[in-house]
Amino acid sequence: MLYSLVEMNRVAMAPMRLAAKAGRAALLSPLNPLGKTEYGKSLAAFADVFESSTRYYGKPEWQINTVRVNSAPIKVTPTVSWRSPWCNLVHFKKDPEQLAAVRKPGAPPLPRMIITAPLSGHYATLLRGTVEAFLPNHDVYITDWADARMAPVWLGRFDLDDYIDHIRDMITHVGPGAHVLGVCQPGPPVLAAISMMAEDNDPARPASMTFMGSPIDARRSPTVPNELAEERSFAWFEENMIHTVPGPYPGVMRRVYPGFVQLVSFMNMNWDRHVDAQWHFFNHLVDGDGDEAGKHREFYDEYLSVLDLTEEFYLQTIQRVFQEHHLARGIYMYRGERLVKPQAIRDVALMTVEGEKDDISGIGQTQAAHDLCTKIPDDMKADYIQPGVGHYGVFNGNRFRTEIAPRVSQFTRRFMDVQAEVAARETAAVS
Numbered sequence: 001m002l003y004s005l006v007e008m009n010r011v012a013m014a015p016m017r018l019a020a021k022a023g024r025a026a027l028l029s030p031l032n033p034l035g036k037t038e039y040g041k042s043l044a045a046f047a048d049v050f051e052s053s054t055r056y057y058g059k060p061e062w063q064i065n066t067v068r069v070n071s072a073p074i075k076v077t078p079t080v081s082w083r084s085p086w087c088n089l090v091h092f093k094k095d096p097e098q099l100a101a102v103r104k105p106g107a108p109p110l111p112r113m114i115i116t117a118p119l120s121g122h123y124a125t126l127l128r129g130t131v132e133a134f135l136p137n138h139d140v141y142i143t144d145w146a147d148a149r150m151a152p153v154w155l156g157r158f159d160l161d162d163y164i165d166h167i168r169d170m171i172t173h174v175g176p177g178a179h180v181l182g183v184c185q186p187g188p189p190v191l192a193a194i195s196m197m198a199e200d201n202d203p204a205r206p207a208s209m210t211f212m213g214s215p216i217d218a219r220r221s222p223t224v225p226n227e228l229a230e231e232r233s234f235a236w237f238e239e240n241m242i243h244t245v246p247g248p249y250p251g252v253m254r255r256v257y258p259g260f261v262q263l264v265s266f267m268n269m270n271w272d273r274h275v276d277a278q279w280h281f282f283n284h285l286v287d288g289d290g291d292e293a294g295k296h297r298e299f300y301d302e303y304l305s306v307l308d309l310t311e312e313f314y315l316q317t318i319q320r321v322f323q324e325h326h327l328a329r330g331i332y333m334y335r336g337e338r339l340v341k342p343q344a345i346r347d348v349a350l351m352t353v354e355g356e357k358d359d360i361s362g363i364g365q366t367q368a369a370h371d372l373c374t375k376i377p378d379d380m381k382a383d384y385i386q387p388g389v390g391h392y393g394v395f396n397g398n399r400f401r402t403e404i405a406p407r408v409s410q411f412t413r414r415f416m417d418v419q420a421e422v423a424a425r426e427t428a429a430v431s
Contacts, residue, residue, distance in 0.1 A: 003243040003258055023047045059147070060125040060305050064092060067135040072102040081141060082173045085151060086158050088144040089114075089170045090124070092135060111412050112178040113138040114206075116167060118185035119145045119313065121262030121306050127183060129396040133405035134181075138412070141174055143167075143186075147259075147307035149251040159312040160189060160320060161335050167193040172204040179208045179412040183395050184361065185317070187214025188327045191369060192340045199344035208349035208415045210408055213361045213394040215321055216369045217328035221362025229322035237318050242311050257314035259306025328368055342372035349380040349415040353394060353404055360391040382411055 024047035026032060034040040066073045074094045081091035113134055117124035124144040134140050143166075148158070167190050171178060182190040190209065197205040218226045243258055245251045326332035332340040350373055352366045367383055384407055389399050 001243075004246045006258075006260060007246055021047070058305065059123050059307075062090070062125060062128065062131075064128065064132060064135070067092075067094065067132070069094070069099060069136050070102045072098070074098045074102070076135065082170055084166065084169075085155050086146045086162070087166050087170075088146075089173065090142050090144045092131060092140045092142075094135075094139075108416075110137065110139040111207075111416060112174055113140050113412065114171060114174055114178055114180050115140065115142040116180065116182045116186040116190050117143050117145065118183060119163065119309060120185040121259045121309070123147075123305055123307055125305070127395060129400065130181075130183065130405075133401050134409065137409050138179070141170075143170065145307070147251075148254060148256045148310045149245045149249045149258075149308040151251045151254065151310075153251065153254050157312050158310045160316040163313060164189045164193045164196075164334065168197060171197070171206055172202070176204050177207045177416065179210070179415075180206045181408070182209065182211045182214055184213050184391070185215070187211045187216050187366065187369070188321050188332075191216065191342055191372070192327060192332060192334065194348055195340050195342045195344055196334065196338070198346065198348060199341055206348055208351065208412055210351040210353065210411065211366050211369055212353040212404075213355060213358055213391055214352075214366045214369075215361050216367075216372070217325060217365055218322050218361075219325055219328065220364030220368060223359050223362045225360060226322060226362070229318055234315070234319055234323065237315060241314070245308065251308075255311035256308040257311065258308050262309075263304065263306045328372070330372075342369070343374045345373050346375040346377075348376070349382075349411070350376050351382040351408065351411045352384070353408070354385050355389040355391060355394040356385055356387045357390040358394060380415065382407075 024044045028044050032040070062078045064076055064078060067076050068074070075098060077093045077095075079091050079093050080088045082089035115127060115130060115134070117127050124142055127142065131140055131142060151158070167186070171180060171193065180190060180194065191211070194205065194209055196202075215226075218229070222230070241257050241261060242255050243261075245254045245256055320326040320332065324331075327340060327342070330339075330341075334340055350369060352369055354361070354363050354366050356363070363385060370381055370383065373381075384404070386394065386399060386404055389397070393399055394404065
């Protein structure tokens with residue numbers, strides 16, 4: 001019912017949005033003298049704020065066309081490298097001729113990095129800044145998860161174990177020696193996938209894994225979302241957070257956790273900040289400050305674009321990650337029949353990154369990966385806490401670009417052929 005009401009409200013608002021757009025266009029016309037007055041500028045700014053606040057935001061484009069390598073612009077083409085009904089693995093392919101021209105002859109290939117984007121309400125394009133930061137020094141891939149409301153019911157279920165399968169399949173597709181970067185939510189399932197690859201001695205296992213702001217153990221430094229998950233019963237989440245997709249979406253009748261519910265939850269956590277942002281946006285429009293208004297649009301065009309999660313994936317994540325902490329307690333059973341063993345990982349380097357002011361994944365939740373991966377040598381581990389940043393700043397923004405990303409890149413360069421190094425070390429120890 002809630003989903004249908006939201007869609008009905010969206011349709012009902014359409015005429016008012018069109019009227020606001022038309023009014024703004026008329027006020028900003030050079031032929032309209034009212035538009036040059038303070039009153040006219042305020043009316044036009046109000047119409048702009050109203051239209052942008054009530055608009056339907058679809059999936060954003062990547063808008064990554066070039067990258068500078070050694071100060072030279074290189075053409076970039078986002079290409080789907082691997083696909084399933086639930087995810088596309090997007091490869092940001094650099095023009096090979098242009099790249100060869102700016103790199104030293106005989107230079108090794110750029111290290112391959114798989115960025116596992118969260119499946120928690122926003123599209124993978126929220127990590128556009130993350131991709132851009134690593135593109136100059138890495139061959140970058142990213143998981144682009146599907147919107148459950150666009151998935152017909154005949155596709156069947158997609159749960160947390162299916163997510164783990166997808167991660168493993170994509171790592172295998174990219175090939176041995178890649179570097180996996182898990183941002184926020186993917187931490188536990190990515191660690192589970194790599195744990196099973198290690199236990200199976202899978203030749204495609206990665207060289208390193210980096211977790212950033214991830215709830216590996218949500219019991220540590222609990223935040224407001226963690227406390228909510230603990231205080232509410234599992235039945236409460238089933239009854240209040242799951243809704244049915246209405247028509248005309250392809251996923252009609254599928255039970256989902258709607259993206260707009262997640263968005264409202266996050267916005268309520270920092271409601272005053274979002275209200276202030278809209279007020280500043282209004283003032284920038286009135287003052288004609290196009291640069292600041294443009295930054296606001298760029299952020300909120302991305303932030304307000306949301307996708308739905310399948311019922312089974314969301315509820316299993318709530319139960320196994322945030323309520324019962326299966327992986328952290330060593331009791332995660334993949335498909336109900338295989339115990340996940342992070343201690344099986346011995347030759348995949350591990351780095352964790354946290355934000356000092358993270359209000360989603362508190363300090364210590366990501367660091368917990370070090371306590372679980374007991375067989376990884378200490379000289380193959382690294383931990384970093386970034387001062388002065390919250391959750392978003394762990395993977396985006398100026399401090400991420402200048403302080404976090406260089407550290408991660410340096411870490412990955414240290415472990416290019418880690419499996420061979422560890423095997424040689426173990427052979428030497430035996431002999």
